[in-house]
Amino acid sequence: MTYRTARRRFIGLTSSMALIGVLTVAGTYTQAAPHPGAYNVFPMHHFWDDLQLQTMPGDTWERLRDNLQWQHRRQDARVQQWIEHYRSNPANVVEIIERARPWMAWINEQVEARGLPGEIALMPFVESSFDPQAQSHRGAAGLWQFMPGTADALGLSRQSGYDGRLDVVASTQAALDYIELQAEQWYEGDLELSLAAYNAGAGTVNRARHAAATRGEPSDYWHLQLPGETMKYLPKLNAIAAIIADPDAYGVKLPEIDDAPAFAKVPVDKPIDLAQLANLTGMRHSDLTALNPGLTNGSANPSTAEVMLVPVEQEEAVLAELSSPSPGGVPDSDRQHFVQRGDNLSAIATQHGISVAEIRQHNGLDSDVIHEGQVLSIPRRSLAAR
Incomplete structure (x- = not known):
């Protein structure tokens, strides 16, 4: 089972019980894009359009469709409600999917390699509108909208010059590990409950399941009483999966994406x-x-x-x-300056025999503000004169 594989990876990094303890109360709590277009920060023309890519033939959408596993959920009234919501503005749906173009084939590969439902590859549509730099008002960030505490528990470092939550490769691997880990730890492999826990935290989901059992009611996701955002989470995901499965039926024209990253x-x-x-x-x-x-x-x-x-x-x-x-x-390190605590541009310029203006211009700086850990490039002219 892929869940056990993921668990072994985590055990190699930290105590399993300590990690579970942190993640029990964690959750993305994001729903960073409550409706398509909430992150309309990029124009419709994307940098990927201009690249002459030489990739293997194939269609990532067909590959994704082959991996969809939750088609039976589409008849649920809540899923139908969100299908109608999305189909009412297909242009916004297409804009979000356009934003996924650099990432979709690779994410699809990662999900497929673990044997997970293809729907999971579409989670960033719900989480962040496929914007790698999305920030929620609660502090979550990235395609997968990790809160700082959850990111720390999963090994996504945040340092000067780097934020693992924004790193698409690192955050995708962490998100899939997180989903598999929770499914194994709490839900006997039930990925729908794991996705609910991804959104609301395992503690919230586990309490809701206990309450349902006390009432003598089913304890699967679709019968639980969860926070409103979490109750919408899987219906939204299944709705967009339904549209991807049959875009013509919903008036959506998907961009062509090769199935090779x-x-x-x-x-x-x-x-x-x-x-x-x-x-x-x-x-x-x-x-x-x-x-x-x-x-x-x-x-x-x-x-x-x-x-x-x-x-x-x-x-x-x-x-x-x-x-x-x-x-x-x-440039090698002898033509770069690594900013240390207490450094300022004036001292760095004096050290390298150049002016502050040259450093600013060469590094595209708008001010004299620099940060510890930042790498400054030193113009070659100064080195030749030394």
Whole structure:
């Protein structure tokens, strides 16, 4: 069973009982997108449209449909209500799904590899409108809307320059681990109850089940009395799955997405400045930052991030640059300054024999404010003159 596999991974990281203790009272409590379009922060034109991807033929939607397992839920009145809600504004549904394009095939692969229902790959639609940088008013963040405490318990670090909740690869793995772990620990493999616990916390779900049993009522998700947000959670998920299963019936035109991931994972073996890497490989800086929302200060450091994501067609160029010696490759650490506690731009400029204005311009800084752990690139001109 995949649940046991996930459990073993967690035991290797921390005490299982300690982790369960934290997660019992945790939950995303997010419902970050109460309706499609709640995160309409991006234009309809997406950076992914401009990439000439060379991926294997196939359709990620067909692959997803093959993995859907909860079709019988679509007849439930609550699911039908949300189907009607979504179909009333298909443009918003399409906009959210467009935002999923960089991530959908890869997330689908991860869900399929664990033998989980395909519906789970659509959870970010409900959680965050597929916005990797979504922030809820309660403090949850990322595609999977992890609260800080839950993220900490699951090993998603939050440090200067990096937020694991925004890292799509790390947060997806953590979310799927979390779902499997709770299903095994509390619900004898019942994933619907685990999803309810993902939203409301296992403690809330377990109390509701106990109350139902006391009343002599069924204790599955569809018969429980849970917080309103959680009662809507699975109906929403099943509703969007129904639309994905038969988009023509609901007036929705899905974007074409190949079933091979459109990004590659590149190991972070040394500090990498995203702006300079983009310049050296001919990528747009905005494309690289969009793929790496977890890198919050514009750089990747092996102390915080194991991998960074690049468009699959740029993988070879990026690996070549990262392995090339100076001066052709990405600047080595002797041309970077790692900001320490107490550093300021004036002192750093004096140390490297350049002006504050040069550092600001070279690093795209709008002010003199810098942060501990930040990586500043030092212009080559100063090094040649030293």
